[in-house]
Amino acid sequence: MFGRQERVAILLLIAVAVAVILAHIVLVHIGKGPFASAYTDQSADGTLVSLSGTIDQVTVLSNGGHVVLSVNNVTVFVPATVAGDQAFASGTTVSLYGTVQTYRGKKEIVIGSADDIQEIR
Incomplete structure (x- = not known):
């Protein structure tokens, strides 16, 4: 045949x-760990980075439910589709992975998936 x-x-x-x-x-x-580098101010846009630290500030944006976190003085953008019903609180220690982007001249980390941000207990 x-x-x-x-x-x-x-x-x-x-x-x-x-x-x-x-x-x-x-x-x-x-997971993403072996492919991510530690975040620095010199991290290039589009780079997969990791960051661990304490949430200093949580801001829920009024236009769509996006969340902006300040973790160790680094801006972390969590889109509404990723944030879902997660509750973020100041003082919480987190470990996260995201992609670096520049928004209005300032570097930030954009979270791509709900699994990419975990509370450390």
Whole structure:
């Protein structure tokens, strides 16, 4: 029914699919930590960074429910879709991952997923 080339092609296709699935599982398991660098004022826009510290200030924006946090004097933007029903409070210690962007001339970290900000107890 299938020739030799077709069997080889199907086996290669299956092998690639298995490799992609295994890579996905491994990457989800290890998380963003190994790929993120510690945030500094010199972090370039678009860089995945990590930051841990205490929330100094919480501001809920009136235009859409976005939340702006100040963590160790670094601005952290949490979009409404990410913030959801999470409650942020001053004095809470958090660990987070996000992408650096410049907004109105000031660096900030933008959180991309609710899993990217965790309270440290």
